[in-house]
Amino acid sequence: SAVISQKPSRDICQRGTSLTIQCQVDSQVTMMFWYRQQPGQSLTLIATANQGSEATYESGFVIDKFPISRPNLTFSTLTVSNMSPEDSSIYLCSVEGDRGPYGYTFGSGTRLTVV
């Protein structure tokens, strides 16, 4: 299955600043997905990123707060902008694995703490 490298693995940031999270995949994939996992909670889909088009955001998530780039078929970034303590979460990227549409592969996540 696809191997995902996600950076940074963790960070502690000051409120009001921004953090860009990188997701690198070892194979070309059409769709990449970004999730948020708040402390003790399940995963919530933030947006879907297709190469060459604007990301599609889920209800409750906006581009100004979570801008996403998808410059090629192996790479994507998610920026968490103007951070507040409520943004403290684990952020994960995901792609469809080599099981095609039947299986997703997830990165190990970025643990973000906003102080």
Add this chain to the structure above:
Amino acid sequence: DAKTTQPNSMESNEEEPVHLPCNHSTISGTDYIHWYRQLPSQGPEYVIHGLTSNVNNRMASLAIAEDRKSSTLILHRATLRDAAVYYCILRVLNNDMRFGAGTRLTVKP
């Protein structure tokens, strides 16, 4: 989206079978049943999926009710490394993956 209902938590003894239930009474004919698990401090990992028939792989078995309104993930011999949150997810082909609350499985030695 069709929703799933799972118990919040379950316990098992090591080396015993574990049956993790999932109810999905509003499942549609095109929904695949997926199971993922999330080990501590890791991203979710694929376990198994099925549509109508029971499925087996090296990790687990998936038993799907005849009316497809429920399913059961079966771990044949639980180990301490199987302690995780298990998510039952319904997904239409080519659609995104949406997670419910999951079942936290504790395995006792």
